[in-house]
Amino acid sequence: MLLSETALFFCFIFLLIIDLELVRSKFASQNQEEKLVNFLKSTLTVHSPHQDMLNNSVFPELDLYQVVNVNENLEQLTVKYFFSYYYYVTSAAWNPNDFNGVNKMTFEANTFWSPELVNEGVIEDVYSTNGNQIVFSDGRIVTTHTLTIFTYSCKMEYALFPFDEQNCPMYISSWGSNGNQFTVAIDSSDPVLGELSLSHLNENPQWQVRRPVEYHIKTYRDPRTDEPYYDLIRVDLKLKRDPAFFLSILVFPSFGVYILSTFVFILPVQSGEKITFASANLLAQVLTLGTEVANNLPRSSEHFPVFGNYMAVMIIHMASSLIATIFIYNIYFIGNNGRKVPEWLYKVLQDEHLSFFFIVPLHPSEATIRTKAVKASANYSIMANENENTEAETTSRSREPDSSSTQVVSLDSEIEDSCETLQERRIRNLMGEVPVKIAEKDNLAPVWMKCSVLADRICFCLYLIVATCVVASYFVTVLVVRSP
Known part of the structure; x- marks a missing residue:
């Protein structure tokens, strides 16, 4: 009888130690997370570009999901895609081992500075979800829009109807930025340079997307000072009718x-x-x-x-x-x-x-x-x-x-x-x-x-x-x- 009571006592002590350790680790991880959040907020700016931004460049990413509709009478194109852009800040990098293995942090939109990129040629913003900002341990800050449906104006050519092919370019520019705060560039680490990702593309039964979908970046200069004024991304979306x-x-x-x-x-x-x-x-x-x-x-x-x-x-x-x-x-x-x-x-x-x-x-x-x-x-x-x-x-x-x-x-x-x-x-x-x-x-x-x-x-x-x-x-x- 005495032996059994002793065993129960030691089991209780063991479980109490485990619980205390879990509570301690939880508070420690919370402290580490708060410490990391405070570090990022103190390092990254909110209203202006970061001083130590890598090459002063912003890299866009566009993943085409679907060609929703082609209105031939009105010459309009409706597409659904995932749009994001990112930049690197060297001072915002951290070692995940110092923060309990945390390698990324998610924040609400506009928590940190985001470049002003404008979709030119958009007639109607059909649907857009609120994006987030994700900060990675390598100093990469990604601004995302989880889903976007835009209607563009597209000048179409019907000479060979119904064997026609349409070239509907989409334009994304840094027109909203102040002067030459940043430049839009193509990431050299991208496995396919100058091409859109079509891994999630849902084909339209009437219009087939011609591959590859290439995009180009053109820099416009101020005619008075000859300095870079703004950058324009041209996405050449070519559609082939069935x-x-x-x-x-x-x-x-x-x-x-x-x-x-x-x-x-x-x-x-x-x-x-x-x-x-x-x-x-x-x-x-x-x-x-x-x-x-x-x-x-x-x-x-x-x-x-x-x-x-x-x-x-x-x-x-x-x-x-x-x-x-x-x-x-x-x-x-x-x-x-x-x-x-x-x-x-x-x-x-x-x-x-x-x-x-x-x-x-x-x-x-x-x-x-x-x-x-x-x-x-x-x-x-x-x-x-x-x-x-x-x-x-x-x-x-x-x-x-x-x-x-x-x-x-x-x-x-x-x-x-x-x-x-x-x-x-x-x-x-x-x-x-x-x-x-x-x-x-x-x-x-x-x-x-x-x-x-x-x-x-x-x-x-x-x-x-x-x-x-x-x-x-x-x-x-x-x-x-x-x-x-």
Whole structure:
């Protein structure tokens, strides 16, 4: 029993010693931390650059997180990035072993001096978090902004839309500093000199960031004293558009409708849908140019895309096909008016080379022979009518009576008979011309129809060749002019 009480006593004493040691070490570390804080606050300045700042230089760091949005109509770029800058103060360095292994201290923003760096070209500060100041044991003072979203103004070029690439420079300058208090420089210890860190980049699905993203520093001097006035950091952010979306919903459908419009010349005139087909295709192209292209591009003729120019050419070409279709309609129905076919056109329609256009050459038909027979029968009927009238007159004269009264009556009847004969002759002549004209129209109509078919085939070949050349020239232009 006595042994167990003794053991419990010694355990209590041991635990009490451990607790006292922990409390002592805690107070000691707090004292060391307070001592380090007091040391840094007494060494570092708050409102002006430090006297012993290494090379009097400030080193910027920018880590690009994401290209949030590219507003093509307003020519604006919204990016999210982490921005920080640091400088070295030799007198602020300490040995971590002297302060319980502490190698860095974190302070609130603006606890010590921070250089005035201005984001030029910023239209809107969308979101920014409050940064901190971190002091490292090697004398490095880092001012951080944990997250920043800025909207920049970016002059964009859309000549090769949708295969375009945009160069949107971002500018950060020391414009807010007083004179030559410090210089902006590139840290020689940086593993990749003059390039942005893209280790945390979240790619935009439409715009790809071209690597590497380089930045340059330019010093502007005072024109009066020729002394350094301020430094400017230029970040060359190059974006490459992914054309798959616009190729699938705009470019390929537009060229498809354009080539499809040439098939209006394959559609038969008898269907009555040629003008409707051509008008619908033309309207589709006009709406595409006025909605898709205009809504996705800035309202400026200076940056009008090559694709827009090709769209204008396609609309003019399709409008001309509509006009040609109207003329072909007129050719088709011109035979109903009884208009004769010129001799040279007969020769063209009888040419054996029409088989290349899948058209059977024209040959003398039974309709032409039938026309000649109708004309001959009509002439024969006229002559027969004239002979009958002559015989009737001779018979009436031979039967004349001898008395004077009878002569008067017969004379009156002869005049009436002659009048009736003249009317009948005119009616017969008229009835004889009608079948001739109908036969002529029946024979001319197929010829003019064949002329319209020939015009259709010729226009189809010409328009299809032109449309194919226009489509091919667009892609050749884009591939040749497009920068690698």
